[in-house]
Amino acid sequence: MLTVDIQKKLSHFELNVKFSVANEIVVLFGPSGSGKTTILHCIAGISKPTTGTIQLNNTVLFDNKKIVVPIHKRNIGYVFQDYALFPHMTVWKNIAYGMKNERLAKELMKELQIEQLSEKYPVEISGGEKQRVAMIRAIATEPDALLLDEPFSALDNQTRSKSHEELLRIHERWRIPIILVTHQYEEAKKLGDRILYVQDGTIRDEERKIHRPMT
């Protein structure tokens, strides 16, 4: 369980959100500049809230500046919008970076059909393939939670749809809290167990889906 109760002064408003994520997919949905990425950054440890608490399972990651667990000790996977692959490393080297479970990484490469790309560099692969590499790299660290910042936005419709199915399959197997940021309502409805509507730094509304059993 991931619990977030944070406040942070931003340029135009104050971010002030409180929510929990069980072993489910929670979507942050809202207009550009509403604070979605900042929420992910605070959870990952890239940004620091002004006040508040963040707890993942039994570990307090942040508590009003008294406790600030550094990024590399949070055990949280992050897939960035532009995937942030290391350009000078091959696909396999990218995946192996921070990897805890080689067997799992290789299994996922096979399952997502990118085994044959091991020795290629990011510049030599497609957007959809980059997205899969970034996802496998994140999962292979065996994270306790996964943060996805618009990972499908650069993909064509067919590849996006395939990636959605892959994410749902991955989540069926690794039941961890996942937060997904998206601008696309159809994507939010398809993937989210819950959709949190973020506006001007606060959660305005929540929509819950009942299509998938939660653990």
Ligand SMILES: Nc1ncnc2c1ncn2[C@@H]1O[C@H](COP(=O)(O)OP(=O)(O)OP(=O)(O)O)[C@@H](O)[C@H]1O
């Ligand atoms: N470290 C910071 N200090 C002050 N203001 C910030 C900081 N980081 C972001 N902001 C501002 O906070 C607001 C929210 O930005 P954020 O990137 O979180 O929005 P977003 O909802 O993810 O937007 P998008 O959908 O366009 O990615 C923006 O107005 C941004 O300029």
